Amino acid sequence: MATDHRSRLPVATVERNRRGTRWLHAGIYVSTLFLLATGGWLWLGREGDPTVLAAITGVPDIDLHxxxxVLLAGLGLVGAGYWLRRIGGFLRETFRWDAGDLRWLARWPVAVFTGRFRRHEGDFDPGQRLANLILVGGLLILVLSGLGLIMVRGGPLFVVLHWLHLVVTFPVAAMIIGHVLIASGVLPGYRGAWRAMHLGGRLPRTVARRLWPAWLERHDQGHNVP
Known part of the structure; x- marks a missing residue:
């Protein structure tokens, strides 16, 4: 009976991401998936065979892409303007490097299955910081090179932009696949982490303590949590 009673107790949670951050993440996520789908379709030489989205909208895949x-570029500008004061903090946490981060990374392949991550001191773990560099930096390059391809009509610059756009796509796509895999909760070590960006951005404190212990401590101090 005691076990049944404990199972009905409310789970203590903590808000990891605010609503605006979650909406920005969702917009970038959906836009990027559509870009990968249409871009991959064009890369395979299937421009003459419209995708489902092209068939529904009546807009050719190249134009959809x-x-x-352009919408993703606009979303990025809106996000940068809205979170202008927080960009510095994001960059500082992304580029931080602490003693022990290499050991954290070395242990990561096992920890994703056991959940026994080494402690780190950042708002992001060392793996997330590397992912931020590749995803944010890669998406920035893809957007800028894509806009360049729209404006430039042939010539050497077009060739360079096209090459850059194609080459950067692959590591970005790989990181997105990894991001989805981790966020899905399939890997035991990251079970429950998906709630940080969904369903109110609140996740169990036990999950936050497992993944971001120093962040949780700073959060509690800032909110006077005993």
Whole structure:
């Protein structure tokens, strides 16, 4: 009976991400998936065979790719303007490097299955910091090179931009696949982490303590949590 009673107790949670951050993440996530789908379709030489999205909208895939790319660029500008004061903190946490981070990374392949991550001191773990560099930096390069391809009509610059756009796509796509895999909760070590960006951005404190212990301590101190 005691076990049944404990199972009904409310789970203590903590808000990891605010609503605006979650909406920005969702917009970038959906836009990027559409760009990968249409871009991959074009890369495979299937421009003459419209995708489901192209068939529904009546817009050719090449034009859809351009439109979604411009929308992503606009979304990035809106996000940068809205979170201007927080960009510095994001960059500082992304580029931070602490003693023990190499050991954290070395232990990561086992920890994703056991959940026994080494402690780190950042708002992001060392793996997230590397992912931020590749994803944010890669998406920035893809957006800028894509806009360049829209504006430039042939010539050497077009060739360079096209090459850059294609080459950067692959590591970004790989990181997105990894991001989805981790966020899905399939890996035991990251079970429950998906709640940080969904369903109110609140996740169990036990999950936050496992993944971001120093962040949770700073959060509690700032909110006077005993």
């Amino acid at each position: 351009k439109i979604i790319g």
